[in-house]
Amino acid sequence: MPSYREFLRSHRVMLAPLAGVSDRVMRQLCIEQGAQLTFTEMVSAKGLSHGNERTEDLLEMAPNEDIVGVQIFGHEPEVMAGQASRLCETVGEKLAVIDINMGCPVRKLVTKGDGSALMKSPELAERIVSAVVAASSVPVTVKFRRGYEIDNETAPEFARRMEQAGACAVTVHGRYAAQMYHGQADWGVIERVVRSVSIPVVGNGDVVSGASALAMMEQTGCEAVLVARAARGNPWVFAEIRAALEGRPAPEGPTPLQRVEMARRHAHLLYEWEPRALVRMRKQGSWYCKGLDGASAARGMLNACKTIEEYDLAFDQLEQHLKGC
Numbered sequence: 001m002p003s004y005r006e007f008l009r010s011h012r013v014m015l016a017p018l019a020g021v022s023d024r025v026m027r028q029l030c031i032e033q034g035a036q037l038t039f040t041e042m043v044s045a046k047g048l049s050h051g052n053e054r055t056e057d058l059l060e061m062a063p064n065e066d067i068v069g070v071q072i073f074g075h076e077p078e079v080m081a082g083q084a085s086r087l088c089e090t091v092g093e094k095l096a097v098i099d100i101n102m103g104c105p106v107r108k109l110v111t112k113g114d115g116s117a118l119m120k121s122p123e124l125a126e127r128i129v130s131a132v133v134a135a136s137s138v139p140v141t142v143k144f145r146r147g148y149e150i151d152n153e154t155a156p157e158f159a160r161r162m163e164q165a166g167a168c169a170v171t172v173h174g175r176y177a178a179q180m181y182h183g184q185a186d187w188g189v190i191e192r193v194v195r196s197v198s199i200p201v202v203g204n205g206d207v208v209s210g211a212s213a214l215a216m217m218e219q220t221g222c223e224a225v226l227v228a229r230a231a232r233g234n235p236w237v238f239a240e241i242r243a244a245l246e247g248r249p250a251p252e253g254p255t256p257l258q259r260v261e262m263a264r265r266h267a268h269l270l271y272e273w274e275p276r277a278l279v280r281m282r283k284q285g286s287w288y289c290k291g292l293d294g295a296s297a298a299r300g301m302l303n304a305c306k307t308i309e310e311y312d313l314a315f316d317q318l319e320q321h322l323k324g325c
């Protein structure tokens, strides 16, 4: 079996886990545009252990998803190990990696000791990783932040501990948990983590284009990049990053009409997957509209849509408007 570093060398551009956003439809569109590995939204190990249906839904794969990374969160080593083992069986050969979320700063998780709270309990974090590694037949990675409190950079030491506990790679998001998503990501910490460990490091934070992906890899020595917010309403970012990393000229970006066409397709795929999932199109639609002429009117229109027919009508109107520009 190739090492995880070798795997990353042929999967250098990944779609990040994005709760409420990176569902199977978004992942399908990002893969079409060149994402080489896609992650599920974070999945609660506890929820899985209770057979929670909505948690299980998060594991549904896209039709073109030959491999997937599943991200789990929790704080109980036994529960996480048990669910990791079950994931290896149920997802089967398509499961490329299990990632453990130790970076989420959201209150709901942190108050329970999950997500980035684990950066404040490195011994427990180590026990979780050891237990999950022992229970899994696939590589296990950990995603975390620069540190928890602002100006207390613990990521390099934390990464060493994760390596010792058996992680195959770590993903570093260059912001402190307390920063949430504010400010610029610090790429220096990614480079410091690369120097601290011998396992591969995936860089994350503010990769928004081919140029920024190349710059992050050059400046930090990370093996791969993980793209999150820049992919919202913009699956084409993966084509651009792939071209940059492969030394090809940047592809033409989408025209305004191609944006609307993709948004329409996104809506239809959501509807075909699960009619209730169409509600997600409100957020998604507003991301596709970003920068379009008449974007705020278009957002208003999409926000009022409930049925697929209403979405189609809204997209028709938007197309007419753009053709008249």
Ligand SMILES: Cc1cc2nc3c(=O)[nH]c(=O)nc-3n(C[C@H](O)[C@H](O)[C@H](O)COP(=O)(O)O)c2cc1C
Binding pocket: 016, 017, 018, 019, 020, 021, 041, 042, 071, 101, 103, 104, 143, 173, 181, 185, 204, 205, 206, 207, 226, 227, 228, 229, 230
């Ligand atoms: C809406 C939203 C949901 C997110 N959900 C997750 C998640 O489920 N798991 C995770 O590890 N990170 C999650 N993140 C963090 C991203 O994966 C990523 O680390 C962060 O946005 C920084 O990358 P970016 O600058 O490319 O956006 C989320 C971020 C946002 C904005």
